[in-house]
Amino acid sequence: MQEKNSYQKIYEVVKQIPRGTVATYGQVAALAGNHRWARVVGYALHVNPDPESIPCYRVVNREGRLSDAFAFGGVNRQKLLLEADGVEVSDGHVDLERYQWRCEVF
């Protein structure tokens, strides 16, 4: 199964994001294997086949902020989800320096 779909890799990375942490699209893309997948990552989350396993709300752009198109439940929803994870959210943006996911592989 799991065909070699590019998305599968992205989902794997996103699902591995620890609680109370957020990762950027470029970050996920780089961990997925290619930094240029930043756009593909957004698309992958857009389809979001498993919102229960894929905490897309933990994925933010390089600004630490969510995109305007992010509305799988509303930006407000995203704030609640992140706060539930222990991430402090301010007007839809978080402090990457404080919550950006730090993988050991770095």
Add this chain to the structure above:
DNA sequence: GTTGTGACACATT
């Protein structure tokens, strides 16, 4: 098979 678009990132203007 080509064109256009997209939940991005980076460089340049």
Add this chain to the structure above:
DNA sequence: AAATGTGCCACAA
């Protein structure tokens, strides 16, 4: 500093 352009990859029409 902000806005624009470019690059990259994948998918839909």
